[in-house]
Amino acid sequence: MVFFLQLTVTGILTGSIYALIALGIVIIYKATRVFNFAQGEVLIISGLATTTFISFFGIAIGLISGLIVSFFLGLIIERLTLRPLIGQPILATIMMTLGLSWALRGVGSIGWQSTIRQFPEIVSHSQIMIGEVGISRIHLIAFLVSMTVFVLFAIFFKKTKLGLGMRATAENHQFAQSTGINVKGVFAMTWAISCFVACIAAILLGCIGGGISPTVSMIGLKAFPAVIVGGLESAPGAVIGGLAIGLLESWAGGLIHPSLMEVTPYFVLLLVLFIRPYGLFGLVRIERV
C-alpha cells in the first residue's frame, strides 16, 4: 500500500511537468492551429541558455534573463518560421515544426555540445515524510509552481485584454481581426508565452534532475499524449492529461514492468484515439469519414 501511494505521489509530481509542457503546446494550438512538435527542443534550448546565464550572472539574474531570452526566442521562431506559412495547409505547419525541432536540436548540440549542464541546487533535495510516503521537497515545489502557472494563466485568459484577444483569435481569425485585434501580434505573443512556459518547465526539470541534457527532449515527446488525452484546445485538459499520463506511467512502471515507463503514454495515446479522439475536454468537432 505504501509502495502504491509512493508511486501515486511520484506520478502526480512528474505529471505536473508534463502538464506544463502540454500547456505550452495547447496555448499555441488554441490561438494559431499549429501543433508545435518542437516544444521539447524549445525547452532544451531555453534550459541550456538559462544554465549559461546562471554561470555568468548568478542564480537570480540568470533565471530572469533565461526567462526573458526564451520569451524573445518565441517571438523570433514565430516571425521567421511560422509567419510565412499563415494560410498554408496544416500539413505545411506540421512539417515546419518538425523541421524546427531538428534545427533547434542542432543549435543545442553546437552551442552546448550535448553534455549535461549542471543546475545549481536552488532547493534542497531532502524528503518530507507524510506517514510513510516520502515526498521530495523539490518535486513538491515544482508541482506548486506549475499549479501556480496554471492559475495565473486562467486569470490571464479571463481578465486581461491580451488574454481575451487570444481567446477571440482562437475562435475565429477573421472575426477577431475585424474587431480590431492584431491577429499577427497575437500569434507572436502566443509563441513567446509558450516558450516562456517551456523555460519554466526547463528550470523545474533542471532543479529536479540537477542538470539539463539533450535527452530531456524525450519529456517533450511525452507531452503529446498528455495534450491528446486532455483535448487539443483545452488548457485545463492539458493539466489533467499531464497528471494522468504521469500517474499511469508511474503505476505501469512500478507495478508491472520498469520498461513500461517509456511506452505507457503512447499506449494511452492509442487508446484515447480509439475511444475518445477529441480528448477529455476537447471540443467535440471530430469529423469521421
Place this chain on the structure above:
Amino acid sequence: MKLFGTFDVRYTQCTAIFRTLTHKITFVVFLLVLCFLPLIAGEQLLSLLTHIAITSITVLGLMILVGYAGQISLGQSAFMAVGAYASGLLITLCGFPFLLALPCAGLAGGLAGLIFGIPSLRLKGFYLAMATLAASFIIPWLIVWVRPDITGGVYPGLTVPPPVIFGFTFNTETSMFYLVITITLIMIYLAKNITRTRIGRAFVAIRDNDLAAEVLGINIFKYKLMAFFICSVYAGISGALWGHWQRALNPEHFTLMDSVWYLGMVVVGGLGSIMGAVFGAAFIRILEYFVTAVAPILEGWLPEGLAGGYAIYIFVGLGALTFGMSMILFLIFQPRGINHAWRVFLASLRLHPFSD
C-alpha cells in the same frame, strides 16, 4: 516535359511515362551509366548510392501518403524496423528464400501500419501523425521486450545474412548495389503506376478536397487506408533491404527522428511527384555525406577548448542544423521542392533565349 511539336491527342499519351524518343534515350543512357558505374566508382560512392536508393524506396511510400493522399505518418522508420526484422527472422528462423522474404517483409510492414492506422484514419486532421508517433515508440519496445531471445534485443541485436538469389550470394558492395538499384527501379515504376491510375487520382482528390471526393463516389476511408498501407509496405521493403545491407539490426537504428528525416526528404523533393522522392532522398543523403566529409577539415578551425571530445557533438549538431534548416527554407521559399525547380530549369533551357 514535352518538346515543341509534341501534342497529346489521346489521354494515354498524356499519362505515358516515356513520351518522346529523347525520354527513352535518356533513360537507356541512365541505365547504362548505372550498369557500368561500379567499374569505375569506389566503394564509398557505391555505398552512398545504395543508401540513397534504399532511402528512396521508403520516401516513395511516404510520398504516396503525404504528397498524394495528404496524410502524415511519423512512424515510417518503425515500419521499416518491422520489415527489417520480419525479413531477417523469416530467413534465419524459417529458412525462407530472399525473394519470398522480401514481399513478406513488405506485407508485415503494411499490416503493422494497418493496426496503428485504422482508428486514426477514420478521423480528419492530423490524428494519423499522433497514432504513428505512438507506433514509433511501441514497435521498438515490442521488438526489445516481447521476445528478446529471438530478436536479440538492444544488445547484441539481430544478425542478418546477406541476400541469396538462386545460389548467388550478394555479399559485396558492388553486388548489393545492383540488387538494390534493380529493386528501387521496380518500386519507382510501381509507385508511378499507382499514382497515374484510378487509385492515384482518388488519393489526389481526397488530398485536395475530401468532401468533393466523397461526392464523386470515392470511399475516403478505404482509399486513405490504402494509401497508408502502400506507404507502410514500401517502408517494410526498404527496411528489409537496409537490414540485408547492414547485416546487423538494432531497434535503436529506427527512431522517430529518422521518420522526421524521411518527411523532410518528401518536402525537399517536392510534394506530389514521384521523382521528387528520389531527388529528396538524394539531396538529403548527399548533404549528410558532405557534412560528414567536411567535419575533419573544420575541426582544425575550432577554438582550443572545443576541439577533442566535444568536436563530435558540434558536427552532429551541424548535421542536424543543416537538415532542419533545409526543411525550413524549402517550406518557405520552394514549397514545391526540387522537382519543381528542376522542371523550371528544363523549361528555361528549352525556351532559351526567350525565358527569363
